[in-house]
Amino acid sequence: DAGVTQSPTHLIKTRGQHVTLRCSPISGHKSVSWYQQVLGQGPQFIFQYYEKEERGRGNFPDRFSARQFPNYSSELNVNALLLGDSALYLCASSPSFGEELFFGEGSRLTVL
Amino acid sequence: QQQVKQSPQSLIVQKGGISIINCAYENTAFDYFPWYQQFPGKGPALLIAIRPDVSEKKEGRFTISFNKSAKQFSLHIMDSQPGDSATYFCAASSRNTDKLIFGTGTRLQVFP
Numbered sequence: 132d133a134g135v136t137q138s139p140t141h142l143i144k145t146r147g148q149h150v151t152l153r154c155s156p157i158s159g160h161k162s163v164s165w166y167q168q169v170l171g172q173g174p175q176f177i178f179q180y181y182e183k184e185e186r187g188r189g190n191f192p193d194r195f196s197a198r199q200f201p202n203y204s205s206e207l208n209v210n211a212l213l214l215g216d217s218a219l220y221l222c223a224s225s226p227s228f229g230e231e232l233f234f235g236e237g238s239r240l241t242v243l
Numbered sequence: 244q245q246q247v248k249q250s251p252q253s254l255i256v257q258k259g260g261i262s263i264i265n266c267a268y269e270n271t272a273f274d275y276f277p278w279y280q281q282f283p284g285k286g287p288a289l290l291i292a293i294r295p296d297v298s299e300k301k302e303g304r305f306t307i308s309f310n311k312s313a314k315q316f317s318l319h320i321m322d323s324q325p326g327d328s329a330t331y332f333c334a335a336s337s338r339n340t341d342k343l344i345f346g347t348g349t350r351l352q353v354f355p
Contacts, residue, residue, distance in 0.1 A: 164342075173345030174287065174345050176342045176344070228340055229336075229338055229341070231277070232277075232289065232343060234287045234289075236285055
């Protein structure tokens, strides 16, 4: 069975650009969450989506947005990139919220 | 109140020894406490998790001990192996949410 898949795995952007990261949850999982992991730190919660509705938002600026599609896949968008946005962006899925979270391998974003 | 404090920051253990990582929390609404293992360049993988209705949970060489009154929980790795060398994160969340609050991580090195 396929786990959580994320794309792209690595990408390089310059300051001010926009980025879209994609996530496909485990089959049957309806909840998708996004986390940001800066090097040397634990992941930090960005968003949670369940049944296409935002169910939670972390302490991130409005430059960060996300959505969930009818097939439960999800996109994370970041506008006006800053150097500090360089991080590993992790997507996690669960059958329903409050259950075990399964993480993907992440998308490594470098902002120059 | 949302923090999860993790110690030690790094840990060196000889093969066959016991690795112990500790976490403490403040928010009494937390009711789910997972541990994740992360290898370099990979996403976190769920290792073992506990809910506060039990004081201990064991899965193979991995045991979580939970002290509700002290608001502390710990991970014990018995018979530590070089393959266990990774970064370990404790986390906590409240009921019906995928918003995990992660600790700062413990880098474990197991030497032969």
